[in-house]
Amino acid sequence: MESQTKPAIELIDNDGEVTLSIGGEQAMQAWERELMWASADMLCEYGRDFYEVGLGLGLSALRIAENPATRSHAVLELFDEVEELFRDRHPHLPGNLTVERGDFFQRVFALPSESIDGMFFDPALDMEVWKDEALWARTMPEVVRALRPGGVFIPFFSTRPELRWQYVRHFRTVRVERHRYTAYDTTEYTHGTSGDAYIQCFRKD
Helix, strand or coil: CCCCCCCCCCEEEEECEEEEEEEEEEEHHHHHHHHHHHHHHHHHHHHHHHECCCCCCCCCHHHCCCCCCCCEEEEEHHHHHHHHHHHHHHCCCCEEEEEECCCCHHHHHHCCCEEEEEEEECCCCCCHHCHHHHHHHHHHHHHHHHEEEEEEECCCCEECCCCCCHCCCCCCEEEEEEEECCCCCCCCCCCCCEEEEEEEEEEEC
């Protein structure tokens, strides 16, 4: 799904308000830390070997890798610059953490069957990708295939109390936790700058 023109990627620190910008859009902000940690901690309840799509600021990646239960954690990132920014900020990484380069919508087909206990999913995607029903119909069965029985798929939090259609039809069991959040006044990708956020955990039966 990589576009022909590579987007501009930068890390912006505006008086302590940290934003990862991709193509001029807010891809991730540092205020998300508590939600990312809660998502990571939930993931780590379900096993030892994990996979993450989208590195971002690395908040969840480090949290997962540093959990005592984690044996291996691989992160797939599309853009070199995102990894470079992350490594500049975190030069010494846990030994069980690896960062791979690639497009998830291609790489998912190569993931070994029943090879991971959980996947955390937080890539920066264009809106047309989110709306592509045929793409998700092809992709999600591959995610389920890669999960071990009892394994889980956790996408990034939602600020709407609704299950995401891209995922819900592929799982029978869903766990949802509600958390309070407060974003920056300049945050553009949440429904309001404070309120309830929902972490959705889809489990393979």
